[in-house]
Amino acid sequence: MAARGPAPSLGRAHPVIATITLNPSLDEWMQLSSLRVGRLNRATGFARYPGGKGINVSRVVHELGGHTVAFGLAGGDDGLILRELMNRLALPHRFIPVAGSTRNNYKILTDDPAGLTEINTAGPVVSRRVLAALQRTVLTHRPAPAAVVLSGSLPPGAPVHVYQRWIRLLQARDIPTVLDASGAALRHGLRAHPWCIKPNRDEAAEVLRTRLTTVTQCVHGMQRLLQMGPRIVMLSLGRDGALLGCAHTREVWQAVPPRIRARSAVGAGDSLIGGFLTGWVRGQPLQDAFRLGVASGTATAMTPGTELCHRADVMRMLRRVTIKRVA
Ligand SMILES: Nc1ncnc2c1ncn2[C@@H]1O[C@H](COP(=O)(O)OP(=O)(O)OP(=O)(O)O)[C@@H](O)[C@H]1O
Ligand SMILES: [Mg+2]
Structure with missing residues (x-):
């Protein structure tokens, strides 16, 4: 890419x-x-x-x-x-x-x-x-x-x-x-x-008025989203990682994170965007920026509650995210 x-x-x-x-x-x-609802609770x-x-x-x-x-x-x-x-x-x-x-x-x-x-x-x-x-x-x-x-x-x-x-x-x-x-x-x-949109599976399914259950359906949905005008679509799939489609090359890539003990995915999508853009503005190729994004999302899913990713976890995850072309 x-x-x-x-x-x-x-x-x-x-x-x-x-x-x-x-x-x-x-x-x-x-x-x-x-x-305990209706009782005194101590934090x-x-x-x-x-x-x-x-x-x-x-x-x-x-x-x-x-x-x-x-x-x-x-x-x-x-x-x-x-x-x-x-x-x-x-x-x-x-x-x-x-x-x-x-x-x-x-x-x-x-x-x-x-x-x-x-x-x-x-x-x-x-x-x-x-x-x-x-x-x-x-x-x-x-x-x-x-x-x-x-x-x-x-x-x-x-x-x-x-x-x-x-x-x-x-x-x-x-x-x-x-x-x-x-x-x-x-x-x-x-x-x-x-330039780019980052829906998750539910958000993309709602816009497309279709079901996005399998990866094949998601890849097809991704092509339809690209036809709506953005240059880049990142479709996030929770524990299954994310798909990245590029209107210019018409390629679709999937980044698969390692299996982790997920504690809370709150803010994982925001982390995907933050990591991706950090790589991209540094001049990294799309694929590398995408890998940094998915590593950041996964590192956030490892932290409890609303806590976001830690840099050291992102760097560890980076080596373990695999990227493959799916279309
Ligand atoms: N259980 C998980 N295991 C590994 N990685 C995860 C998990 N959940 C989320 N991620 C990582 O975070 C990224 C974004 O996740 P997700 O699809 O849940 O975003 P989202 O629904 O937009 O989240 P939010 O809007 O709450 O920030 C995924 O692409 C993946 O890299
Ligand atoms: Mg989101």
Whole structure:
């Protein structure tokens, strides 16, 4: 697979991978031996993380030694805490203030029964004025990003075609975009022909209105997705790894990760994107960048709860991911 598609990063000293998170959260993570409803429970562990799909991608890029900036919307006291947590992680960010408060997502990890209970609150309603301010901030950021990731659900108030508009504006400036969305946001976004999309099996099946059970069905689905305009499709398949299709070469490759003891795949898809782009902006061939992406997703699946990948695990997984051409 020789083609890399556009190569905007070449010649840049520090290519920056930008992410946009319209609906970030302050994730409140706690650990309990068991959760007794209607009773006093005592947590044995507590931690707070900045949450949201774009932020996860930025965290993975940063973990792998890449350069990133996280754009988004944040409001109220929790928005201030979100910014402070990003500062502590040394993650560059530009969050536009919104009226109302950034949402909280509670993640309760219990030993008995072993599992994760999640409670998500709704985010603030966003206005067109705020979205216009974010658009200006992204488009005028210098240095211009080498790629922009638009990912996650749309907050209340955001028009369904907002990703579509931003993809058009960014690509008109030769900035490749990666869209990771589902349902209507994905369908509308696809019309702007993003450089890359990263659906999982369910998201792709929904857009194509078909079943994607076998790898053969997925490869066929991948060809149909490529006909909708993106140059690259990464279709993630959980423990079966991922498929990568390239519109230029018409090749489809499958990356298969090693069998691991999966603890929590939350953020695995975001890690796949973060690892892939980190490799790609460094000038790696698509296949190598894809391998780094799948190794990052798998390394995230090895960590508990909402924890993301550790660099050392990614490097170990990298050697064990096998890549084969399937079409
Ligand atoms: N059980 C697992 N074992 C090994 N690797 C895994 C497992 N689950 C996920 N992965 C890795 O993570 C990548 C992305 O996973 P997945 O298809 O679950 O993404 P997703 O559904 O978009 O996740 P999310 O949106 O929660 O971030 C896979 O391509 C694979 O490399
Ligand atoms: Mg996903």
